[in-house]
Amino acid sequence: MRGMRDVASDQIEAASIRGARELTVDDVRDMALGASFLGSGGGGSPRAVLLQLEAAFAAGQRISLIDLAAVPDDALVAPCGWMGAPTVSDEKLPNGSEAARGLLRLEQVKHQRVYAVCPIEIGGSNGLSPLLLAAQRGLPVVDCDGMGRAFPESQMVIFNVHGCTANPAIVTDDKGNTFVFDAASNAEEERILRVMSIAMGGACHVIDYAGSGYQMKQHAVRGTVSLAISIGRALRLARRAGQDPFQALIDCLRNSSYYCYGGVLVDGKVVDLQRATTGGFAVGRCVLEAFESAERIVVEFQNENLIARRDDAVLASVPDILTFLDRETAEPVATEQLRYGQRLKLVGVSVPPILRSERALAVLGPRAFGIPEAYRPIESIQGWSHDRSLLHSPARA
Amino acid sequence: MRGMRDVASDQIEAASIRGARELTVDDVRDMALGASFLGSGGGGSPRAVLLQLEAAFAAGQRISLIDLAAVPDDALVAPCGWMGAPTVSDEKLPNGSEAARGLLRLEQVKHQRVYAVCPIEIGGSNGLSPLLLAAQRGLPVVDCDGMGRAFPESQMVIFNVHGCTANPAIVTDDKGNTFVFDAASNAEEERILRVMSIAMGGACHVIDYAGSGYQMKQHAVRGTVSLAISIGRALRLARRAGQDPFQALIDCLRNSSYYCYGGVLVDGKVVDLQRATTGGFAVGRCVLEAFESAERIVVEFQNENLIARRDDAVLASVPDILTFLDRETAEPVATEQLRYGQRLKLVGVSVPPILRSERALAVLGPRAFGIPEAYRPIESIQGWSHDRSLLHSPARA
Numbered sequence: 001m002r003g004m005r006d007v008a009s010d011q012i013e014a015a016s017i018r019g020a021r022e023l024t025v026d027d028v029r030d031m032a033l034g035a036s037f038l039g040s041g042g043g044g045s046p047r048a049v050l051l052q053l054e055a056a057f058a059a060g061q062r063i064s065l066i067d068l069a070a071v072p073d074d075a076l077v078a079p080c081g082w083m084g085a086p087t088v089s090d091e092k093l094p095n096g097s098e099a100a101r102g103l104l105r106l107e108q109v110k111h112q113r114v115y116a117v118c119p120i121e122i123g124g125s126n127g128l129s130p131l132l133l134a135a136q137r138g139l140p141v142v143d144c145d146g147m148g149r150a151f152p153e154s155q156m157v158i159f160n161v162h163g164c165t166a167n168p169a170i171v172t173d174d175k176g177n178t179f180v181f182d183a184a185s186n187a188e189e190e191r192i193l194r195v196m197s198i199a200m201g202g203a204c205h206v207i208d209y210a211g212s213g214y215q216m217k218q219h220a221v222r223g224t225v226s227l228a229i230s231i232g233r234a235l236r237l238a239r240r241a242g243q244d245p246f247q248a249l250i251d252c253l254r255n256s257s258y259y260c261y262g263g264v265l266v267d268g269k270v271v272d273l274q275r276a277t278t279g280g281f282a283v284g285r286c287v288l289e290a291f292e293s294a295e296r297i298v299v300e301f302q303n304e305n306l307i308a309r310r311d312d313a314v315l316a317s318v319p320d321i322l323t324f325l326d327r328e329t330a331e332p333v334a335t336e337q338l339r340y341g342q343r344l345k346l347v348g349v350s351v352p353p354i355l356r357s358e359r360a361l362a363v364l365g366p367r368a369f370g371i372p373e374a375y376r377p378i379e380s381i382q383g384w385s386h387d388r389s390l391l392h393s394p395a396r397a
Numbered sequence: 398m399r400g401m402r403d404v405a406s407d408q409i410e411a412a413s414i415r416g417a418r419e420l421t422v423d424d425v426r427d428m429a430l431g432a433s434f435l436g437s438g439g440g441g442s443p444r445a446v447l448l449q450l451e452a453a454f455a456a457g458q459r460i461s462l463i464d465l466a467a468v469p470d471d472a473l474v475a476p477c478g479w480m481g482a483p484t485v486s487d488e489k490l491p492n493g494s495e496a497a498r499g500l501l502r503l504e505q506v507k508h509q510r511v512y513a514v515c516p517i518e519i520g521g522s523n524g525l526s527p528l529l530l531a532a533q534r535g536l537p538v539v540d541c542d543g544m545g546r547a548f549p550e551s552q553m554v555i556f557n558v559h560g561c562t563a564n565p566a567i568v569t570d571d572k573g574n575t576f577v578f579d580a581a582s583n584a585e586e587e588r589i590l591r592v593m594s595i596a597m598g599g600a601c602h603v604i605d606y607a608g609s610g611y612q613m614k615q616h617a618v619r620g621t622v623s624l625a626i627s628i629g630r631a632l633r634l635a636r637r638a639g640q641d642p643f644q645a646l647i648d649c650l651r652n653s654s655y656y657c658y659g660g661v662l663v664d665g666k667v668v669d670l671q672r673a674t675t676g677g678f679a680v681g682r683c684v685l686e687a688f689e690s691a692e693r694i695v696v697e698f699q700n701e702n703l704i705a706r707r708d709d710a711v712l713a714s715v716p717d718i719l720t721f722l723d724r725e726t727a728e729p730v731a732t733e734q735l736r737y738g739q740r741l742k743l744v745g746v747s748v749p750p751i752l753r754s755e756r757a758l759a760v761l762g763p764r765a766f767g768i769p770e771a772y773r774p775i776e777s778i779q780g781w782s783h784d785r786s787l788l789h790s791p792a793r794a
Contacts (some may be wrong), residue, residue: 175579177589184573191575192596202405 019057019199020064023224023229025057027065028131032231032235033070035119035127036332037231037249037347038224038259042304043123043150044086045334048093052132055103061135067365068144068222069235075115076201078106078210079146080133083154083171083193086281086303087275087336089204091124095174098205099133102170102178106207109168110179111343118142118216120157120209122224123150123304124334130204136278141225146209148221148355149321152281152303154193155186158354162219169193173200181392194280202280216348221352227256235330246345258352261379264310265315266290267296268381270342273337275301286338297346299324300333306369308346316348317366319355320378323347337382414627417461420626421452425528426464427629432516432524433729434628434646434744435621435656437718440520441483441549442731445490449529451614458532465514465541465619468610472512474505476543476606477530478523479498480551480568480590482679483700483733485599486522494601496530497574500565503604506565506577513541515613517554517606519621520547520701526602533729538622541629544656544761545604545618545752546718549678549700550782551590553761554581555751556606566590566605570597577607590679592678599677606628623651632727642727655749658776662705663687665692667739671734683721683735685743694743696721698732703766705743713745714763716752718774720744745775 022149023031032046056063070378071077080099082089107113114137117130122145146157154166171179177200183189185328188207197204211219218231231252238248246264253262268290276285281302288297297315299308305322308315316322326335333344354360362368365375378384406534420428429443453460468474477496481484504510511534516526519542531538531542543554551563563586575599580586586605594601608616628649635645644659648657665687672681678699685694694712696705702719713719721730721741730741751757753774759765762772775781 173581175585178579178584180577182575184570188572188574194591195592195596196589199589 011284017064017066017070019070020140023063023065023131025054028053028057028063028128028227029173030236031131032128032232033235033332034228034231035122036124036334037325038228038321039121039123039127039150039332039334040323041150041301041335042086042302043121043127043334044089044125045337046125046128048049049125049128049132050098053128053135053367056132056135058386063131063134064140065143065225066140068142068217068220069179071116071142071212071216072214073217075108076112076210077112077213077334078117078118078207079140079215079371080117080128080207081120082195082203082204083206085277085280085282086124086334087277090336092201092203094205098174099129099207099349100136102172102205102207103133103137104178105178106168106170106210108212114139114244115143115213116132116140118220119145120206121145121147121150122221122228125151127225127228130218142216143225144216144220144222146220146223148224148352149319151364154206154208156368157209158221158360159211159219160186161360162271162362164209164211164215164219166208169206171196171204171206173204175200188309194367202277204326208220220307223257227259230256239329246325246347249330249347253349257379259321259349262347262383263349263382265346265348267292267345268297268343270338270344273338273340274339277368282366283338284335288344294383299342301319302369303335307366307371307373308348314373314376314381314383316378317371317373317375319351319364319375321349321351339353348382350378411648414461414463414467417463417469417537420452420462420528421479423448424626425454425525427633428528428622429525429629430632430713430729431625431628432519433488433521433731434717434720434722435625436518436520436524436731437545437701437720438698438732439483439549440518440524440731441479441486441522441586442734443522443525444775446522446525446529448514449493450525450532453529453532456700460528460531461537462540462622462748463537465539465617467512468539468613470611471611472610473507473509473607474527474539474549474610474613475500475511475514475604476517477514477602477604478517480603481557481594482674482677483521483731487733488602489571489598489680490639491602495571495662496526496604497533499569499602499604502575502577503565503567503607505772506567507607511536512610513539515617515793516542516622517549517565517603518542518544519618519625520544522546523547524625535746539613540622541617541619542621543617544698545621545749546716547701548761551587551603551605553765554606555618555757556608556616557583557759558754558760558784561606561608561612566603568593568601568756570601572597589777595677596658599674607616618751620654624656636726645720646727646744650746652713656718656746658747658781660779660781662745664689664744665694665740665744667735667737667741668693670735672735679733681732685741696743699766700732702732704763704768704770705745711770711778713775713778714768715759716748716757716764716770717774718746718748745779
């Protein structure tokens, strides 16, 4: 196993992997924006990790993005991310060594060097934080993640849906505590790590569901890092050109492989907001009153936005993506950033079929959150088709 | 490293260690009694583990007790015990594999076979449970422990007093969860494991402060397993002979190397009891009204009895031992077994000098429990001397 001193030679290796693409600082800024959108309101604010990444670029560190196909079948890939309530991690900064310490411990436990890292979820801070680890260690980032969005609980991951084990979960915190956890089940992992994340101050770094390149190719949600970059770039370019960023966002999604149905569900103002940091989550509901119809849309969240309802009718629900964005700038507004009086658009987007299978819905569909309504694909509810602009939902007309 | 299949050959080895003494089922029953006394009200009820040990003997398993001097300097010794509130562990039975799973994991992490086990504390269930592990694995038990009594918190151990690390702490539970914990400090270990013990249902098995034979010889409290057996035997023989078991207990202690000052502090009835399972502990106070003087003695406890006061005067406090015993049978009554109306004697005993040093008192003296009074040795407070019978405290006359 190689240590931190081999960073320089690792970087040369990472850049020389077939199809590797070196990310620019603009890519990373775009990704912060795109991952915040894909996070469905969760994943944590990317502000702090973006500053750290900009500092890493300024210090000459580089980050390579590689396709999943370029990962050897027997290589070890480590999905990384933070666990906790975003309301906490927004204020409690990491010390910067949590992820690197966890990765070294994983290598000790697995007796294998980690080949590459990827986000456990492509949402907000958790989409970006593996990039910082990649820069620190000179490892490539694989263009995939474990959720295709962000979910609040650690077992709500495609690897669990497909029967992979979370073990060993490597947990680190800012104080220097390190855990190697072999859980009795993936549900036990979530249950106990949630309590630990609270004991660790409301947030801890977790590396779990580490697997071989073969396993990742079988199960991971592909292309989500580059999709996040594309979304961010589309928003940035539209803003710069004075065009409608929402149109640019929807067009970008329609041209993606899997997130092709999307649209604005409501355009309105926050007229009621309840949010509590409880059980290690940011839990609550946000009521948006539409400008045109004065109808009220209620969105329930648990770190991430889970379901949007108009009266008793479901507009969209997990696993489909529901994200609030500023109605002028299309800046994603995370659940912990919601404030009374904000003027927002609520955008809904379909998730890849891999997250909509019966097995997947059992783990991350409405029932997994105690929501009584059965899942219906957002495009069915909204009557969206793939070949028309979806800037305004037909169901809302 | 050798696995569970080598039990038979391990047993032959254990029995052949110089000075090894094979324990009988009577020794183990005596030890249950003696460890309950030394536990100062804590350590958990030994009832369940005693039944398991009797079953192990009936199945032909054997347990060797060896002196610390017989352990090679480079051998690995594993202190074992349960963490949690005794009020919980009294009702929530273990599945029986927790300790053995933890020991195997320790061997994997340390890349070294465990040579012998010992109790982390010589109190109640925790005094006995390493014997069960020893029987299961065919390993010897070393005649020592880490506290010389029982204390409620994991950092209140002589190894911590002397600067040894708790790492790696191996934590297992009845559901099959396994943790390897490298804590940022021994205080952090306690803080986070306490929360985990609650998440694990109120009790979990911990192997920590594992060290070399050399380290154990430097730091451990010696001879406490055989002392517990002696105390139990003294009580048993006195009861059988119709003699005063309290006299037998005090005589036995006076003849021990280190626990030589002891006596009855009060003989009375429980007239008030407050006990809550809170923060992972059994916390409360018990008021005993003396039969003779009708004076009220207040004992505060946190799993273990911490301090006894008559009005504002301290009768004895941690680290000295304070144990309630049934006034007829001298059966120790643990804090979780206290009931209104019980007729009890409160016995106080001096602890070995190793637990009374300035460094030790900082970790396990009154201040460590938030008790304002400074520590005074029980024999100073009570005016006890070594050469007279201490069945009734002169200070109480």
